[in-house]
Structure formats: C-alpha cells, structure tokens
Amino acid sequence: MESGARAIVVVGGGLIGLSAAFHVRRADRRTRVTVLERAQVGDAASSASAAGVRVMGRDPAERAMALESLGRWPDLDRELEAKTGYRRSGGLRVALDEAGWAEARATVGAQRADGVPVELVDAAAAHRLAPGLSPECRGGVHCPIDGQAEAVATVRAWATAARRLGVRIEEGLGAEALVVEGARVVAVVRSDGARLPCDIALVAGGAWSAPLLAKVGVKLPLRGRGLQMLLTDAEPARLTPVVGCFGRPLSLKQLVDGAYLIGGGWPARVPDEAVNRWEVLDDSVRGSLEVARAVYPPLAARSVTRSWAGIEAFTPDDLPVLGPVLGLDGLLIAAGFSGHGFALVPTVGDVLARLALGLDPHLHLWRGLGAARLP
Numbered sequence: 001m002e003s004g005a006r007a008i009v010v011v012g013g014g015l016i017g018l019s020a021a022f023h024v025r026r027a028d029r030r031t032r033v034t035v036l037e038r039a040q041v042g043d044a045a046s047s048a049s050a051a052g053v054r055v056m057g058r059d060p061a062e063r064a065m066a067l068e069s070l071g072r073w074p075d076l077d078r079e080l081e082a083k084t085g086y087r088r089s090g091g092l093r094v095a096l097d098e099a100g101w102a103e104a105r106a107t108v109g110a111q112r113a114d115g116v117p118v119e120l121v122d123a124a125a126a127h128r129l130a131p132g133l134s135p136e137c138r139g140g141v142h143c144p145i146d147g148q149a150e151a152v153a154t155v156r157a158w159a160t161a162a163r164r165l166g167v168r169i170e171e172g173l174g175a176e177a178l179v180v181e182g183a184r185v186v187a188v189v190r191s192d193g194a195r196l197p198c199d200i201a202l203v204a205g206g207a208w209s210a211p212l213l214a215k216v217g218v219k220l221p222l223r224g225r226g227l228q229m230l231l232t233d234a235e236p237a238r239l240t241p242v243v244g245c246f247g248r249p250l251s252l253k254q255l256v257d258g259a260y261l262i263g264g265g266w267p268a269r270v271p272d273e274a275v276n277r278w279e280v281l282d283d284s285v286r287g288s289l290e291v292a293r294a295v296y297p298p299l300a301a302r303s304v305t306r307s308w309a310g311i312e313a314f315t316p317d318d319l320p321v322l323g324p325v326l327g328l329d330g331l332l333i334a335a336g337f338s339g340h341g342f343a344l345v346p347t348v349g350d351v352l353a354r355l356a357l358g359l360d361p362h363l364h365l366w367r368g369l370g371a372a373r374l375p
C-alpha cells in the first residue's frame, strides 16, 4: 500500500458499491478506491430493477433514508454528469376493494407524521391522476415526490461518474476472501489470487455477500430471491405515475418510449444462485399480467415483449443491513435491500463513504438498520 494513502476495496459493482465508491472519492481524492465486480457492473439486482424511486409505503425504519435520497434524485443527473432517466412522476397506490380501501386509509397518517407527503385520493381523483384505471378503483394514496428512473442507464451513470473521479473498477474479478489479522480486515483476496491490502473492505455483494462474510465468521441471515419483471410493447403516453395496488403485488409504469414495465415482487425460479442463474416462471408471468390488467385495463391490448429477473438479497425483516460489524474493524457491510434498494442508492452511498472516511455518518438516517439487530 502506498504510504499515507488510504485504500478502500469495495466488493460488488452493483449500484450500492458504485455509489459508495463515488462518494468516497468525491469526499476525499487521496483515498484509493477499487471496486471488484466478479461479472460486470450492475450484473445482478441493479440492472434488473424496476427502478422505482419511492418513499411511499416504506417501513418506518427506512423513511428518513428514503426521504433524504428522494431529495437527491432530481439533481442526480447533474451530480453524476450522466443520465439516469429519472422522472418525478408521482406514485399512486390504488384500492380495488373495501379491504384495500381500508388499508389505504389506515396507512396515510403515520407516513404523514414522518414527513412523507402522501395524500388519500378518492376514485375521481385517482382516475384524473391515472386515466384508464379500473372502474372498480375505490381511490388510493398518492405521493407526488415518488418517481422512476431507468435501471441500466442508472448503473451506467454511477459507474461513469465513479470512474471519472478515479475509482478503479475491475470487472470479471471477484473477491475470494477477506483477510483478517488481529480482529481487523486488512486485505481482500481477488479471484486471481492477488491480495489487495486495504484499510476498509466494503462488502456490497448483494445476495452473495453472506458466503463471503461467513468465511470470516460474520453470519448474515440473507436469502436470495428471484424477482421477475415484464415489459410490453409500446403505445402513446397515457400513464404518468408509478401505479401500485393495495393487497395485490404490482408496480406498473409507462416508460418514456411508451412500453409498460410490470413488476411487484413476482417470484422467478433460481436454479443456481451461486452463479446468478434465474428462470422466468410462467405462473408469475400469468399472475403478474392478470393483476396489472385488473388494475389498468388498457394493458389488455398490450403484449409482453420481454421478461427477466434479478436475484435480490432479503433479510428476515426486509430491511437492509448497513454499517460496521461489532468486533471486526476495517469492515463495512451494505446488503439485504430486500427489493427496495434502488431508490436509496444516493444516500446509502453517502453514508457508507462517511463511515469509511471517519466522517459524521448521519446515523439519524439509518438508525435501526445496523447488523446488530439481526439474529
């Protein structure tokens, strides 16, 4: 290691690792940052993502982080000097039945108390926000600051911005092991056997973080799950907000090119998690389309042009694990985003950089998301 220069090795070139690397270099140009990505940047959950940028409906423990992050998105293209495809289109979660409508009414107060600007809208207002919604729609909850970006463009934007700041991104080279000496991580062993000394190893390896950490005795209860997406053919623009539905798994958006992107947590099969292999499930395609068409009938005229999945790491409480590990210095973890990490990327990266550089880590944003809470 160059004397005097701090070195950080980031394991994983998904959005979380790239954002952390970018923020470290932006805060301190003397620190050397290497990102090890065993495949290519954004290879797993990040490029597969539905790219919804949402604070509505989040767990209370994530709200502060999400609000902070949503504050960054409108200016992110300028910050990164690259295009993420972000639009603040609003989010609308609708109710198609009495149970959904009761849930909609019940969720608004606590969110508003935490500063999330959601509002209950009746059926007429919901139809004004999203013409074409089912006539069954009873109303819903609208969040004007929710929005959407484009997953692949966003990965490219963070990678480009990180490289511009001098981050070294090594694609096709994985982290094989962490080297621990005297209760401190001192190096990362690359898949070609090279040993990269470091002051901090930041493990942001998505669903593959747990096996790497287990080798040094850190047990993270992460479970990889395949999440499926559908893309339809295009029609002229008619749907502005990202649409969800109470009681039914759905995230629906119309992209700039007029195609519809449909997700919502429908499962894919994962025949070989270790090598990031997934298969689209016909049942999920059918179920996903059925829900989407019930909520938004114009989709009946659209056909599916593409389907894919991404493997995402889930924790037992569906909240990410961030920060240091008690008893092992020189190690930071950021994993387990449980299907909703995309929106958080700007702020999570900033928090991780602060932790890595010994700056104020803005704990008020991620209190309750540390590793210590997990069994």
Ligand SMILES: Cc1cc2nc3c(=O)[nH]c(=O)nc-3n(C[C@H](O)[C@H](O)[C@H](O)COP(=O)(O)OP(=O)(O)OC[C@H]3O[C@@H](n4cnc5c(N)ncnc54)[C@H](O)[C@@H]3O)c2cc1C
Pocket (backbone or CB within 6 Å): 011, 012, 013, 014, 015, 016, 017, 036, 037, 038, 039, 040, 041, 042, 043, 044, 045, 046, 047, 048, 049, 050, 051, 052, 053, 054, 173, 174, 175, 176, 204, 205, 206, 207, 208, 209, 212, 227, 228, 229, 251, 263, 309, 310, 311, 312, 334, 335, 336, 337, 338, 339, 340, 341, 342, 343, 344
């Ligand atoms: C289908 C789908 C839809 C989603 N929709 C949304 C949404 O609308 N809104 C939202 O907020 N979130 C959404 N998410 C979640 C969000 O995309 C993820 O939380 C986020 O992208 C996680 O980023 P990550 O960097 O932690 O993980 P990943 O993107 O999985 O990156 C981890 C990287 O680490 C690499 N890696 C693993 N092990 C090693 C190793 N040993 N050495 C080197 N590299 C390694 C992998 O190759 C991978 O590239 C969605 C996720 C999926 C899958």
